[in-house]
Structures are given as structure tokens and as C-alpha cells.
Amino acid sequence: MSSEKPILHSYYRSSCSWRVRTCLDWKGIDYEYCPVDLLEGDQKKEEYSEINPYKLVPTLIIDGNVLSQSVAILEYLEETRPEKPLLPKDPYKRALVRSLVQAIAGDIQPLQILKLYNILKVLEAIKTRVEKQLAKTSNKYCVGDEVTLADVCLLPQVYKANRFEIDMTKFPLIQRIANDLSELDAFKKAHPQNQIDCPAEEKKIRFLDI
Amino acid sequence: MSSEKPILHSYYRSSCSWRVRTCLDWKGIDYEYCPVDLLEGDQKKEEYSEINPYKLVPTLIIDGNVLSQSVAILEYLEETRPEKPLLPKDPYKRALVRSLVQAIAGDIQPLQILKLYNILKVLEAIKTRVEKQLAKTSNKYCVGDEVTLADVCLLPQVYKANRFEIDMTKFPLIQRIANDLSELDAFKKAHPQNQIDCPAEEKKIRFLDI
Numbered sequence: 001m002s003s004e005k006p007i008l009h010s011y012y013r014s015s016c017s018w019r020v021r022t023c024l025d026w027k028g029i030d031y032e033y034c035p036v037d038l039l040e041g042d043q044k045k046e047e048y049s050e051i052n053p054y055k056l057v058p059t060l061i062i063d064g065n066v067l068s069q070s071v072a073i074l075e076y077l078e079e080t081r082p083e084k085p086l087l088p089k090d091p092y093k094r095a096l097v098r099s100l101v102q103a104i105a106g107d108i109q110p111l112q113i114l115k116l117y118n119i120l121k122v123l124e125a126i127k128t129r130v131e132k133q134l135a136k137t138s139n140k141y142c143v144g145d146e147v148t149l150a151d152v153c154l155l156p157q158v159y160k161a162n163r164f165e166i167d168m169t170k171f172p173l174i175q176r177i178a179n180d181l182s183e184l185d186a187f188k189k190a191h192p193q194n195q196i197d198c199p200a201e202e203k204k205i206r207f208l209d210i
Numbered sequence: 211m212s213s214e215k216p217i218l219h220s221y222y223r224s225s226c227s228w229r230v231r232t233c234l235d236w237k238g239i240d241y242e243y244c245p246v247d248l249l250e251g252d253q254k255k256e257e258y259s260e261i262n263p264y265k266l267v268p269t270l271i272i273d274g275n276v277l278s279q280s281v282a283i284l285e286y287l288e289e290t291r292p293e294k295p296l297l298p299k300d301p302y303k304r305a306l307v308r309s310l311v312q313a314i315a316g317d318i319q320p321l322q323i324l325k326l327y328n329i330l331k332v333l334e335a336i337k338t339r340v341e342k343q344l345a346k347t348s349n350k351y352c353v354g355d356e357v358t359l360a361d362v363c364l365l366p367q368v369y370k371a372n373r374f375e376i377d378m379t380k381f382p383l384i385q386r387i388a389n390d391l392s393e394l395d396a397f398k399k400a401h402p403q404n405q406i407d408c409p410a411e412e413k414k415i416r417f418l419d420i
Contacts, residue, residue, distance in 0.1 A: 053339050053343045054336075065302045069309040070312070072305050076304070080301050091286055091289045092273070092277075094286070095283070098281065103279060129265065132263035133264070
């Protein structure tokens with residue numbers, strides 16, 4: 001592992017960036033924050049698309065490697081920095097965590113980017129399914145009592161749901177876990193409102209319950 | 211590990227089911243095929259949604275565990291059956307594979323389910339990005355010369371692109387790798403047209419190049 005400080009190319013409000021920030025902060029990895037303003041189209045500029053051909057945030061530069069796609073980055077950090085683990089040891093429990101990660105990151109997240117015609121309806125349907133799955137797997141957090149990659153992916157989605165003013169009373173488990181997560185230091189530190197590229201006026205907005 | 215035969219709940223045409231079939235076949239894991247007819251709504255029936263709260267295929271029952279979400283299942287199989295690996299050993303190369311997996315499975319796949327207004331345009335944009343990434347990482351297959359989880363996810367997407375009649379000449383790397391993959395036994399065995407629930411008339415259709 002290189003001793004150079006990792007650089008995270010991030011947008012404060014991006015769920016995918018937020019996941020990676022939470023993981024870095026959870027593991028106590030100090031990093032340099034490099035803002036990519038998605039509204040200004042920074043991600044489409046040539047110097048950025050050269051390091052990230054998907055023209056998406058985040059990009060993490062670490063150990064001399066350029067990494068893209070949030071879940072791939074989470075897995076890399078887990079493999080190379082196993083301290084303060086975010087995956088359980090047991091293969092079945094790992095599969096439960098990854099199943100939730102995929103349900104949240106794979107099924108929900110791309111929809112939000114696209115401003116679908118019936119985005120709210122689709123989001124509600126998926127949240128209902130995640131809520132059902134959490135009824136089977138959760139205790140204090142998404143899978144049992146330890147914070148995992150599933151929790152890392154969950155909180156940004158609840159924040160988005162609040163932004164879209166989705167009624168979260170139908171998803172009491174998701175909301176309760178999100179509330180507990182939002183009390184943890186790493187999750188606070190990684191929150192959009194605590195990033196250097198968050199506009200001052202947005203830091204004052206209070207989102208429902210978190 | 212249980213000696214009982216795994217059961218795969220699958221729909222022959224589902225990309226997510228196809229990924230898991232390919233991985234099982236690649237690793238030489240014998241399994242029982244249990245068709246879930248998505249057009250008939252089998253996935254919404256109570257007995258199915260009890261084992262898969264997401265009401266999606268595939269579900270894999272293995273080692274006494276019920277697993278959902280295709281990528282989580284692929285990772286489980288890789289962890290519990292490391293023979294004939296589908297992930298490289300090096301953490302950076304693993305991240306490259308998982309980055310492509312997420313780009314293909316997370317960004318492309320949910321769009322296809324939803325029949326978006328501008329699905330073709332979005333699909334083309336993502337394929338363009340995957341093609342650019344492959345220019346950096348591929349040799350014989352998606353990442354170097356060994357078949358990985360990225361290849362497992364790639365082939366079903368090319369098949370879908372052909373079904374949507376997307377012009378694949380713009381994506382020569384994707385198409386060339388897909389052609390090579392389609393010659394491999396595990397990929398042939400896992401193909402929709404070789405599944406028991408594929409209607410006879412559909413077995414006759416010839417898809418472009420694969």
C-alpha cells in the first residue's frame with residue numbers, strides 16, 4: 001500500500017460518492033477531497049473522463065490505482081483495509097449484505113439519476129421490498145448488529161427519499177436504521193452537508209428525521 | 211457445504227438468471243433448474259416472494275441458504291467455490307472486474323427492465339463508456355486473458371442489445387469479446403435458448419453474431 005494520501009473525486013450530494021466517503025471515514029482513512037460539480041458538467045470534461053470513462057463520481061485514487069464505481073471501491077477498501085470490517089466473515093451473511101447492497105445500489109440508484117416518469121412509484125416498490133428483506137436480516141443495523149456495506153448504501157437512499165418527500169412512515173425499519181446510522185461519526189462526517197462543495201444555503205436545510 | 215443439489219429459480223431470458231447460470235456452469239456446479247415464468251407473473255406469487263422478497267429472479271438455494279440478487283450470488287459462489295476463479299487475485303484487478311460488473315449489472319440492467327422512453331439512447335451511452343473502459347482493461351476477455359465476473363455479466367447484455375437491434379458495430383471490443391465468450395462451454399450451456407423453459411419457437415431465432 002502506498003503512503004500517499006488517497007484522493008476522492010466526489011460531489012457532495014451524490015449517493016455513490018457518499019457511500020465511498022462513509023467507508024473511508026468508517027475505516028479512518030484520511031483522504032483529500034476533490035469536488036466534481038455535476039451541475040456544472042465537470043464530469044464530462046476531458047481531464048475527468050480520462051480518469052473515469054463512465055463520467056460518473058466517485059473516482060478514488062489510492063495505492064497508485066485509479067478506481068471507479070462505488071461498490072467496486074467499497075470492496076477494494078474492504079480487501080485492502082480489513083480493519084473495522086464492513087462485511088461479516090460468514091459467506092452466507094456476506095451474501096445477505098451484498099444482496100441488500102445490490103438491491104439498494106443497483107436497483108434504486110440508477111433510477112434516481114434518470115428522473116423517470118414514474119420514479120416515485122418505482123422507488124416505493126423497491127423500498128417496500130428492501131423493507132421486507134430487512135425484516136428478515138436486520139437487528140440494530142441492516143444485517144445483524146454490526147455496520148456493513150448495506151448500511152453504507154442505505155443512508156444516502158433515505159436522504160434522497162426525504163428529498164423526494166417520499167412518505168417514510170411506510171418503511172419504519174429503513175427509517176429507524178437510518179436514524180441510528182446518522183448518529184455515527186463516520187456517517188456524520190460523510191454527510192453531503194459536511195462536504196466542502198456543499199453550498200452554504202443548503203447546509204441550513206433540515207431533512208426529515210435525519 | 212451441503213451435498214444437496216443447489217436449486218436455481220430462473221427465467222431463461224433473464225440477464226440476472228443468465229449470469230448465475232454461467233457462473234454455476236463455469237465452476238461445474240450441478241444444479242436443478244426451476245423455471246419462474248416472469249410473463250405469467252410467477253415471481254409475484256406468494257410462495258415465490260417468500261423466498262425472494264424482491265420478487266425477482268434468480269434465487270439460488272445452496273448449502274441450506276436462500277440467496278437473492280445475482281451479483282451477491284456470484285460473489286458467494288466465488289467465495290465458497292474458489293476453483294475455476296472468476297475474480298483475479300490482485301486487489302486492483304479485482305476492482306477493475308467489479309467496476310465493469312457494476313457498470314454492466316447496475317447501470318444497464320435495471321434500465322432494460324423498465325422500458326424507458328429513451329432506453330436506446332441511454333443504453334448506447336453506457337455501452338460507449340463500457341467500450342472505453344474495455345479499451346484499457348481487456349485483452350482476450352474483459353480484464354486481461356482470464357474469464358471473470360465481468361465477462362459473465364457482459365454476454366447477456368450483448369444478447370439484449372441484439373434483441374433491441376442496437377448497432378453493435380460501434381462497440382467492436384464488446385462484440386468481439388462476446389463472440390469469444392459465446393464459444394465457451396459454460397456460456398453455451400447457460401444461454402437462454404438452452405434452458406428448459408425456452409419456448410421451442412424461440413430456440414430457432416438466430417441472434418446477430420452470437
